[in-house]
Amino acid sequence: xxxxxxxxxxxxxxxxxxxxxxxxxxxxxxxxxxxxxxxxxxxxxxxxxxxxxxxxxxxxxxxxxxxxxxxxxxxxxxxxxxxxxxxxxxxxxxxxxxxxxxxxxxxxxxxxxx
Amino acid sequence: xxxxxxxxxxxxxxxxxxxxxxxxxxxxxxxxxxxxxxxxxxxxxxxxxxxxxxxxxxxxxxxxxxxxxxxxxxxxxxxxxxxxxxxxxxxxxxxxxxxxxxxxxxxxxxxxx
Numbered sequence: 421x422x423x424x425x426x427x428x429x430x431x432x433x434x435x436x437x438x439x440x441x442x443x444x445x446x447x448x449x450x451x452x453x454x455x456x457x458x459x460x461x462x463x464x465x466x467x468x469x470x471x472x473x474x475x476x477x478x479x480x481x482x483x484x485x486x487x488x489x490x491x492x493x494x495x496x497x498x499x500x501x502x503x504x505x506x507x508x509x510x511x512x513x514x515x516x517x518x519x520x521x522x523x524x525x526x527x528x529x530x531x532x533x534x
Numbered sequence: 535x536x537x538x539x540x541x542x543x544x545x546x547x548x549x550x551x552x553x554x555x556x557x558x559x560x561x562x563x564x565x566x567x568x569x570x571x572x573x574x575x576x577x578x579x580x581x582x583x584x585x586x587x588x589x590x591x592x593x594x595x596x597x598x599x600x601x602x603x604x605x606x607x608x609x610x611x612x613x614x615x616x617x618x619x620x621x622x623x624x625x626x627x628x629x630x631x632x633x634x635x636x637x638x639x640x641x642x643x644x645x646x647x
Contacts, residue, residue: 464637523578
């Protein structure tokens with residue numbers, strides 16, 4: 421098992437550009453989520469999904485879109501990048517029910533918006 | 535969600551036990567205590583969780599007080615690779631809140647040679 425795979429690991433964007441951060445898991449986990457982590461702060465939940473076709477907003481969803489067409493993939497889209505979106509992004513997945521809070525995280529994607 | 539309080543930093547000598555405390559005085563009956571850690575620049579890693587009984591796995595032990603208002607994560611023989619930020623999180627295990635964890639500032643554990 422590869423676990424949770426995030427691509428790219430590093431990305432530099434200019435303000436206004438769009439891009440997609442990819443996240444894939446091979447553990448057949450139903451639950452997937454995206455967090456961002458800024459210097460000196462804890463992780464903050466952006467969006468999450470409890471299964472294919474179902475997504476919902478987390479704590480800081482503005483400026484981001486998600487979709488979940490398959491169990492394996494949960495891409496995060498930045499429609500018009502802003503410097504405030506400079507951050508490290510982590511994707512996570514977990515099994516359903518009582519195991520849902522036992523998250524497996526990816527290695528992270530470091531995004532810089534100029 | 536119950537709020538947690540952790541010391542901002544702790545030190546430990548290599549080979550000794552690291553005991554990381556967490557206060558969660560407002561925890562409710564159906565909330566579990568979860569511990570994660572984040573080694574520099576890596577994604578957080580799940581360590582252990584428990585409801586009211588003490589738990590042990592290959593990574594650590596979790597001791598929860600009888601009144602459940604505090605807990606201690608124990609790394610029995612700390613190594614340099616255990617240097618990380620440790621997060622204590624309280625959350626119910628299911629329902630509509632599952633998977634939506636709130637990571638606070640955590641405790642920076644530094645293991646010295």
